[in-house]
Amino acid sequence: MNTPNPNPDNFDWTAAEADVAEVVDLDAKRARRAAAESGTHFEVNLDEAPQRGGMPVEPPPVDASGKRPIVPANWSTWPNIRHSLAQAAALTGYRAGFHAVRAPQYATLATFWAGVGTFRLIGRQLKWWWVSEQYGLRQAAADANDPAMWLKLHREVKATRMWRGIVLAAEAVAVCVGGPVLYAVAPVWALVLTACLLVAFLAHIGRPEDRRIITPATVSGRFRRVNPDIILRAYYAAGLGHPDKxxxxxxxxxxxxxxxxxxxxQVSIDLPYGKTFDDAVKARGAIASGLDVAVSQVFITRDPSSHRRHTLWVADRDPLAQGAGRTPLLRCKPTDIWQPAPFGLDERGNKVSVDLMWNSILIGAQPRQGKTFAARSLALYAALDPYVKLTVLDGGGKPDWRKFALVADRYAFGLAMTRDGDPAEIALEALREIKADVQDRYERLSKLPVDICPEGKLTREIARDPKYRMPVRLVVLDEFQEYFDLGDISKEIASLLVYLVKVAPAAGVGFVDATQRPSGVGGGQVATQFISFRDNHQVRFSLRTGSWNVSDLVLGAGANSEGYDSSTLLPSYKGVGILRGASDATPTVRTYLADADDAEKILIAARKLREAAGTLSGMAAGEDVAREVRDVLADVRSVIERGETGAQWEEIAARLADRLPEAYADVTAESVSAQVRSFGVRSVDVKRSGKALKGAKADDIDAAIARRKAA
Structure with a gap:
């Protein structure tokens, strides 16, 4: 037996006649060596005669013995037979209805082309009678000055025309006499049948080859079969081995x-020693080219037994072009945040889930690729768990998140002022509250008995017991880049977000964050904090991006070198992205669809669940959670002691946090400086213990207060 040869032309098509392709023979020495070193897939020797290459793809055996059932499964039992007959009847009925609706069109086209066919048939008959094909022979004899041959051909053509003319005359008589006789004596059904057959025959002659009269009701798919020959060709062309070495x-x-x-x-591939799974992933595009399929049809998965072995799966058709369907959350049944959330289907149709517990999830993409839908599907899962406390902050202010006001403990949509207050201030206050809650959780968890809180970690029982006041929380930020580009307030927001994304998941506070600008904002400290926030997500989902660099920003450094590049996804793929970090695999996922109506239905059900469980809280419950408006200038002036000409920003922040903790518990020197300077107060050097640091003068603050009163 010989090892198959990588033959570039060796393929065939299903649902169509297989092409005969040339197979280049391997020399005997190489064939023997290959057979000794690797497995074989042929039972026939390769030779110079053209033949189909490789072993055809066969379905796997149904049992360990490799035997196939004598009777196919769809005809083996009465339920299967009934189902098969029902399918056949449904298909036949569909085809009958399809063609019945188009019957007038078919009749019109057939009549038109039958008229064309009549003239074409007459032309063919006249051409046949005149023996026009002999004209070239007689002209050649004349050109050769061979009168004997010309006369011989002339006599033959005259004789041929004579008897062919008699045949045509007989045909004309038969038509002219037989037609009226048939019309007079034949029953109606025979006339109709004869007319139909005649029109069909003439239409077949008259229509062009590329113009069908009857449109097929169903179209059989065609896909490329792959076999070992083609696979070897692809891998060798991709530089993953050499057939002669x-x-x-x-x-x-x-x-x-x-x-x-x-x-x-699918097939399991053993790369040469020294080649790795990572090499195969990087060469995925070249392998697809060698297989002569789209790169979206080629998938390579790791084999745990060896780093040079992997499984190659080649899809018959692009598996990402078809959506995953509606979200299973439409059942509106209670969910459990401690269980993975259904997210979509991978390229092979397997269900993909995402753990929201202990994770922060980053979603990035170009606009209108399904980023918000992907984030919302995870938020909807959390909403259906009545014991999850939701915070929804949408920097873009899109309609997609508005209905979360039914269940969210805190929410802010957009950046424009609303009846609920300034969305930026609401977001800041929400993040401050979450930070305080996280710090308090760690302290209380460390004090709980080991039998209640093993290893000092939050458990499902603790989270669902109201006496501990530690429910699982999910913070959802869409277009979060907007919160990093608000001027002075962004400094505190950015600081809080960086802290929370690093620390909060371990306390049972998860994050789902989406952005269309993963590259960052502006410059300075806020830009640095944006990068830190972006890079501290454990799970990443990237829908289509503009370049591999942006894809790497979403998926994490090194993703492109491992063969994961969301910029290669087609623009037509909506809701399709690469999921990295959720499991050992990095699948390409088609997310489930939940449109605005679906989301509203789910959220209405989620609110009822929370009302029944008594867990509806915050803004969704109608509580006034708007931040108390403070006079920052007056508060800062109040903490500058009598006799002091000024105070350093660090001192001011510490004093505010100590004296007014309800409003300034998390204030920083940078944030208070930004707020005070916005009123025109200068930041100047203030000496303390011989050390000069930036701060504010009391006179400058008094002047700012006076200017405000005068205005």
Whole structure:
């Protein structure tokens, strides 16, 4: 037996006649060596005669013995037979209805082309009678000055025309006499049948080859079969081995087989020693080119048994072009945040879930690629768990999140002032409250008994017991880049977000954050904090991006070098992205669809669940959670002691936090400086213990207060 040869022309098509392709023979020495070093997939020797290459893709055996059932499964039992007959009847009915609706169109086209066919048939008959094909022979005899040959051909053509003319005359008589006789004596059904057959025959002659009269009701799919020859060709062309070098040949860890789902073909590949799974992932595009399929049809998965072995799966058709369907959350059943959230289907149709507990999830993409829908699907899952406390902050102010006001403890939409207050201030206050809650949780968890809180970590029982006041929380930020670009207030928001994304998940506070600008904002400290916030997410989901650099920013450094590049996703893929960090695999996921109506239905059900469980809280429950408006200038002036000409920003922040903790518990020197300077107060050097640091003068603050009163 010989090892298959990588033949560039060796393929065939299903649902169509297989092409005969040339197979270049391997020399005997190389064939023997290959057979000794790797598995074999042929039972026939390769030779110079053209033949189909490789072993055809076969479905996997149904049992360990490799035997196939004598009677196909769809005809083996009465339920299966009834189902098969019902399918056949449904398909037949569909086709009948399809063609019945188009019957007038078919009749019109057939009549038109039958008229064309009549003249075309007459022309063919006249051409046949006149023996026009002999004209070239007689002209050649004349050009050769061979009168004897010309006369001979002339006599033959005259004789041929004579008897062919008699045949045509007989045909004309038969038509002219037989037609009226048939019309007079034949029953109606025979006339109709004859007319139909005649029109069909003439229409077939008259219509062009590329103009069909009857449109097929169903179209059989065509997809490329892959076989070992083609796979070897692809891998060698991708530079992953060499067919003529010892120990550089591609091997097979299994025989080629159809995938269990029936949507593709798979085989286990053994790369040469020294080549790795990462090399194969990087060469995915070249492998797809060698297989002569789209790169979206080629998927490579790791084999845990060896780093040079992997499974190659080639889809019959682009598996990402078809959506995953509606979200299963439409059942409106209670969910459990401690269980993974359904997210979508991978390229092979397997269900993909995402753990919201202990994780922060980053979603990035170009506009209108499904980023908000992906984030919202995870938030909807959390909403259906009545014991989860939701905070929804949408910097973009889109309609997609508005209905979360039904269940969210805190929410802010957009940046424009609303009846609930300034959205930026609401977001800041919410983040301050979450930070305080996280710090308080760690302290209280450390004090709980070991039998209640093993290892000092939050448990499901603690989270669902109201006496501990530690429910699981989910913070959702859409277009979060907007909160990093608000001027002075962004400094505190950015500081809080960086702290929370690093520390909060371990306390049972998860994050789902989406942005269309993962590259960052502006410059300075806020820009640095943006990068820190972006890079501290454990799970990343990137829908289509503009370049591999942006894809790496979303998926994390090194993703492109491992073969994961969301910029290669087609613009037509909506809700399709690469999911990294959620599991050992990095699948390409088609997210479930939940449109605005679906979301509203789910959120209405979620609110009822929370009302029944008594967990509706915050803004959703109608509580006034608007931040108390403070006079920052007056508060700062009040903490500058009598006799002091000024105070350093660090001193001011510490004193505010100590004396007014309800409003300034988390204030920093930078944030208070920014707020005070916004009123025209200068930041100047203030000496303390011989050390000069930036601060504010009491006279400058008094002047600012006076200017405000005068205005």
């Amino acid at each position: 010892a120990h550089q040949q591609i091997g097979f860890g299994s025989t080629m087989a159809r995938d269990a789902s029936g949507t593709g073909s």
